[in-house]
Amino acid sequence: MDTRQDLKKAKRLVVKVGSSVICEKDAVSQGRLRALAGQFGQLNRRGYETIIVSSGAVAAGFRKLGLHCRPTTLKLKQVCAAAGQVSLMIAWEKALGAFDLKCAQILLTADDFSDRSRFLNARNTFISLVEMGVVPIVNENDTVAVEELKVGDNDTLGSMVANLTEADLFINLTDLDGLYDSDPRKNKSAKLFLEVPKVDKNVLNLAGTDGGPLGTGGMFTKVRAAGRLADRGLASLIANGHTRDVLIRIMAGEELGTFFKPSKKTRKARKHWLAFAARPKGSIIVDQGAALALVERGKSLLPGGIVDIVGLFDVGDPVSIADRTGTNIGVGLTNYSSPEIKLIKGHTSKYIEKTLGYSHSEEVIHRDNLVIF
Ligand code: GLU
Numbered sequence: 117m118d119t120r121q122d123l124k125k126a127k128r129l130v131v132k133v134g135s136s137v138i139c140e141k142d143a144v145s146q147g148r149l150r151a152l153a154g155q156f157g158q159l160n161r162r163g164y165e166t167i168i169v170s171s172g173a174v175a176a177g178f179r180k181l182g183l184h185c186r187p188t189t190l191k192l193k194q195v196c197a198a199a200g201q202v203s204l205m206i207a208w209e210k211a212l213g214a215f216d217l218k219c220a221q222i223l224l225t226a227d228d229f230s231d232r233s234r235f236l237n238a239r240n241t242f243i244s245l246v247e248m249g250v251v252p253i254v255n256e257n258d259t260v261a262v263e264e265l266k267v268g269d270n271d272t273l274g275s276m277v278a279n280l281t282e283a284d285l286f287i288n289l290t291d292l293d294g295l296y297d298s299d300p301r302k303n304k305s306a307k308l309f310l311e312v313p314k315v316d317k318n319v320l321n322l323a324g325t326d327g328g329p330l331g332t333g334g335m336f337t338k339v340r341a342a343g344r345l346a347d348r349g350l351a352s353l354i355a356n357g358h359t360r361d362v363l364i365r366i367m368a369g370e371e372l373g374t375f376f377k378p379s380k381k382t383r384k385a386r387k388h389w390l391a392f393a394a395r396p397k398g399s400i401i402v403d404q405g406a407a408l409a410l411v412e413r414g415k416s417l418l419p420g421g422i423v424d425i426v427g428l429f430d431v432g433d434p435v436s437i438a439d440r441t442g443t444n445i446g447v448g449l450t451n452y453s454s455p456e457i458k459l460i461k462g463h464t465s466k467y468i469e470k471t472l473g474y475s476h477s478e479e480v481i482h483r484d485n486l487v488i489f
Contacts, residue, residue, distance in 0.1 A: 117284055117351035117378060121369050126284035128246065129159070129367075132169040132274035136291035137357030142186075144176045144204060148357075149211035152289075155363040156251060157215025164367070165246035167281060168219075169254045169274040170208065176200030190263055197258030208253050218250045223257035226267050229276050229393035230434075242281045275341035279348055279388060286345055287366065287373075288338050289357030294374030295339060299324060311375045315343025342376035344392055349382035351375070383487070390447050391487040394434035398427025398454055400480070407439045410446065411488055416479035417448065419468060422461040429454045431476070437486075446488040448481035 117123060138148050156166050174193055177200025178186055187193045205221050212219050222241070228234045245252045256266065256273050267273045271288060278286035292300060293308050300306040312319055320343070323335040335354075342352040355362050355373025366372055383391065402410070406421020417437065429435055430453045437445045452460065457480060459471050465478035 119377075120366075120371065120375055123285060123351070123367055124369060126164070126367070128165045128167070128281060128283045129285050129287060129363075130167045130169060130274055130278040130281065130283045131156075131287045131289060131363065132270055133171065133289045133357055134270065134291070135171045135175045137289050138170065138172050139175050142175060143179045144172050144207050146207055146211065149207050150214065151360075152357070152363075153208075153211035153215050153217065155361060156212060157217055158364055159367065160217060160249065160251070167242065167246065167252045167254065167277060167283065168208070169270055169277055170204060171255065171270045172204045173197040173200040173255055173258060176203040176207075194259050201255060201258075204255070205253065212251060219253050220245050220250050222252050222254045224254060224267075224273065224277070225257045225261040226265050226393075226395065229267075229280065229389075230395035232389070235280060235389065235393070239280050239282075242277075246281075269337045271337040271341040275345050275352070276393060278345055278350060278352070279385075279392075282385075283350065286341070286350060286352035287363065288341065288352065288354045289362065290338065290354060291356065291358060292335070292354075293356045293359075293372075294354045295319075295323065295335060297322060309374045310371055311377060312339075312342070313377050314379065315339055315346060315376065319343070339376075344388075346376050346379045347383055347391075348385075348388045349378045351378045386485075387487050390434060390449065390485070391489075394447060396436040396447055397429035397433040398425060399436045399438050400425050400450070400457065401438055401440060402445070404439065407445055410437065410486070414483065416483040417481040417486065418465055418478065419452075419457070419460040419480050420462065420464055422457060422480065425454050425457050425461070427454065431456075435481075437481070444489060446486060448486035450481055451476045452480050 138144055159166055174196045177196030180199050180203055187196055209219055228238055242252055254277055275286055295309045296306040298306045320339055323339040338354050345352045353366060353373045353375050355366060359372060362372060400422055401424040402421045403423050409415040410417060432449055434447055435450045436447050439445060456472060460468050469475040
């Protein structure tokens with residue numbers, strides 16, 4: 117999916133719709149859902165498999181519960197999400213049903229991505245649903261997720277779902293036409309980017325952070341999500357969900373929105389999962405020599421360079437790697453548990469067998485199971 121023309125070859129699409137797209141005056145709008153559902157109906161009839169990531173639970177919930185504005189405390193957000201999610205799904209079911217589409221609800225949270233077996237189970241369910249022609253509708257399971265354990269915004273959630281389901285394209289629908297060189301709400305001559313070849317620091321700086329009154333993420337989380345997918349070799353688009361037939365026109369190759377090109381140098385699925393979804397169970401602190409070997413020379417992590425560990429972890433767990441100043445260098449899957457590393461740290465690899473009576477491998481973290489930031 118290197119160019120927009122390639123999009124015609126796409127099969128599996130993940131489309132995120134923000135609150136700003138589906139709500140009107142703070143309430144989920146049946147008319148807006150219907151306009152989108154008509155497009156999903158057409159796409160499915162043409163053989164595309166579609167997955168929707170829909171915000172709007174909190175927005176639907178606070179209206180339903182008679183609150184005057186979007187809640188700010190976690191407790192109220194969770195209450196509104198619980199009350200609103202059911203209304204949101206009823207609205208989607210009605211809208212999609214009018215175009216003969218069946219839908220299914222999938223509520224996920226960060227744990228479902230960080231635990232490899234839950235990740236794979238979720239993937240199987242998604243794939244079975246789309247193969248049966250059912251449209252999965254995803255949202256974060258706001259009711260159970262405490263702030264630290266949340267994915268936090270549906271741009272990130274959408275990109276994680278696109279990765280999980282190995283989609284060909286992620287389309288992020290919002291209330292702007294795409295990424296501009298300055299804020300189009302403040303600057304009338306702001307220029308829209310039709311294509312972003314690479315998401316680097318400069319591009320992220322352009323994105324700003326303001327999410328508007330209804331949504332959680334701003335352009336920043338959208339662009340960051342696109343960058344992470346590009347890194348995985350997946351194409352994505354940010355486009356305006358209010359543009360007539362936007363999805364159909366994008367899939368026909370029309371130049372709507374901002375197209376984020378997938379990177380040529382991509383990370384394998386497992387490394388992508390390590391970098392963006394795995395939740396480290398602890399950290400390994402390394403000396404300067406080891407930090408250099410990891411960052412500059414692409415080496416594995418050996419026991420000799422380890423100065424300390426933080427937390428309790430087991431063999432195979434994801435752990436973060438930091439230098440002595442606390443700077444996070446990367447994340448990897450450890451071959452040794454924290455009690456084992458306590459015994460072998462600072463020593464050469466030969467010492468492993470002598471000390472433990474066995475050796476799984478010379479490296480504490482092998483390069484193949486390591487992502488450097
Ligand atoms: N999960 C939230 C909701 O449904 C939305 C999060 C977001 O918009 O990023 O209200």
